[in-house]
Amino acid sequence: MSRLGAPLIGLALLAIWELYARTGGVDELILPAPTAIAEAAYEDRALLWDNFWVTAVEVAAGIAVSVVAAFALAVGLHLSRTARGAIFPLLVASQAVPIVIVAPLLVVWWGFGLTPKVAIVALVSFFPIVVATLDALRRVDPDELKLMRTLDATRWQTFRWAEAPAALPGALSGAKIAVAVAVIGAVFAEYAGSSEGLGHLILQSLPQLEIARAWAAVAILATFAVALFYALHLAERRIAPWAHRPGGPT
Amino acid sequence: MPAEGAITTPEAASRAQAPPTVTLHAVTQRFGDVVALEALSLDARPEEVVAVVGPSGCGKTTLLELVCGLAEPTAGTVEAAPAVLMAQRDLLLPWLSALDNAALPLRVQGRSRADARSAAAPLFAQLGLGGFEAARPYELSGGMKQRVAFLRTLLAGKPVLCLDEPFAALDAITRAEMQAWLAGALAREPRTVLLVTHDVEEALVLADRVVVLSRRPGRVVAELRPESPRPRAATDDEVVELRARAVAALEGAR
Numbered sequence A: 001m002s003r004l005g006a007p008l009i010g011l012a013l014l015a016i017w018e019l020y021a022r023t024g025g026v027d028e029l030i031l032p033a034p035t036a037i038a039e040a041a042y043e044d045r046a047l048l049w050d051n052f053w054v055t056a057v058e059v060a061a062g063i064a065v066s067v068v069a070a071f072a073l074a075v076g077l078h079l080s081r082t083a084r085g086a087i088f089p090l091l092v093a094s095q096a097v098p099i100v101i102v103a104p105l106l107v108v109w110w111g112f113g114l115t116p117k118v119a120i121v122a123l124v125s126f127f128p129i130v131v132a133t134l135d136a137l138r139r140v141d142p143d144e145l146k147l148m149r150t151l152d153a154t155r156w157q158t159f160r161w162a163e164a165p166a167a168l169p170g171a172l173s174g175a176k177i178a179v180a181v182a183v184i185g186a187v188f189a190e191y192a193g194s195s196e197g198l199g200h201l202i203l204q205s206l207p208q209l210e211i212a213r214a215w216a217a218v219a220i221l222a223t224f225a226v227a228l229f230y231a232l233h234l235a236e237r238r239i240a241p242w243a244h245r246p247g248g249p250t
Numbered sequence B: 001m002p003a004e005g006a007i008t009t010p011e012a013a014s015r016a017q018a019p020p021t022v023t024l025h026a027v028t029q030r031f032g033d034v035v036a037l038e039a040l041s042l043d044a045r046p047e048e049v050v051a052v053v054g055p056s057g058c059g060k061t062t063l064l065e066l067v068c069g070l071a072e073p074t075a076g077t078v079e080a081a082p083a084v085l086m087a088q089r090d091l092l093l094p095w096l097s098a099l100d101n102a103a104l105p106l107r108v109q110g111r112s113r114a115d116a117r118s119a120a121a122p123l124f125a126q127l128g129l130g131g132f133e134a135a136r137p138y139e140l141s142g143g144m145k146q147r148v149a150f151l152r153t154l155l156a157g158k159p160v161l162c163l164d165e166p167f168a169a170l171d172a173i174t175r176a177e178m179q180a181w182l183a184g185a186l187a188r189e190p191r192t193v194l195l196v197t198h199d200v201e202e203a204l205v206l207a208d209r210v211v212v213l214s215r216r217p218g219r220v221v222a223e224l225r226p227e228s229p230r231p232r233a234a235t236d237d238e239v240v241e242l243r244a245r246a247v248a249a250l251e252g253a254r
């Protein structure tokens, strides 16, 4: 029943939307009916597919870069109280800088290619990953640290054996939280300067009054975000099966 | 240290002459207003198994952490050969297999994975863990986890083992089984052992000497030396008799 819940609710919402659009509740240039969007998606499937791949690569590469960099930074912040005090406020502040302003700057520096997109996706998904990783590092069982001490482990060995394995699933759950904002980041990055990708396609479709096509692109982006979320979830389970067992940590 | 019972076996006699591996002198440990240990003196000789019994919260874990150098006493002196702690919880790392958990101290000593495993494997099998090398900690029973944790403690290669209520979490049948197992393991790999337990009978079955602590703050209220060599059966006359004395000492100290 709970498995059927999400599709059933989705179908019900689509039905209401369809009815609302057909009965002329809203201008079709603003909100086309789901069937119209599906039709557009089918007609423009080749166009949508090509642009989807561009955006998908941007998002996946951005998140991958972000996980690596955020993990390294979180470890640094965890190891050094001084670094934590100095850098953490900057990190929070960086989250308040609107990506709409940063994105065009990066495009000016790095051009229309993949690099500024990956950088922007990495930037927007960075923070939740750092926070989740730091949290996981801080929640490491103090008795496990005591165990490492009684075995005369060095700081590095304690990290290697007790802390890093606990932090890894933390970084991945941070990445899960970051998925939605990463997709939005990619769209913004394409808005700021691009010749391809679903964000670019949306930006082009609107003035051409291809509203249904733009909505089809939005639907694909949303589906992609869900798929990515579950992919990360599976990766987390593979890398850290113990975190999902009864009796394991978290 | 005045002897309460006569020392009979030749091993015990030679042991009694050797300098102690662990000496605590007038140790007091405070945590804020809580006095966990007060003016406690205790020693253990090479390869002697000293059991420490006392009610919950009387400072037994604190005592072991002092011996292992994980804490400094508020007052008094602690002298001990290198000691390793087997904590109350098994603390097996969930991301390692049973064999890798047991071999962890060898890895920490800088040996390669293959080297550490092949060094740990024979003891792993001898101590009744054969077949469980690749098992993850969550796949092991309580008794098996304690065996792996004990083997890990042993492989730390230190002369003193501090065992903190190793069998407290086990059911009665498994506990009796594990007591016999520990006696066998120590016969194979003799070490100086401080065995903390709140089970007087367990102490009398396994130890050369039993130190009884009072309620908090922990002080030594009795010291028992069974004459027969360890391990003893729980039904031995001597065990039954000394058990009554220990219980009386615990109650008298309230």
Ligand SMILES: Nc1ncnc2c1ncn2[C@@H]1O[C@H](COP(=O)(O)OP(=O)(O)O)[C@@H](O)[C@H]1O
Binding pocket: B031, B034, B035, B036, B054, B055, B056, B057, B058, B059, B060, B061, B062, B063, B216
């Ligand atoms: N790190 C600590 N900080 C504050 N109080 C502590 C700490 N460690 C132990 N205690 C207190 O000291 C007393 C003895 O603790 P412990 O040695 O764990 O007892 P036992 O192992 O005999 O049950 C308890 O009252 C406990 O609450």
Ligand SMILES: [Mg+2]
Binding pocket: B060, B061, B062, B088, B164
């Ligand atoms: Mg304790």
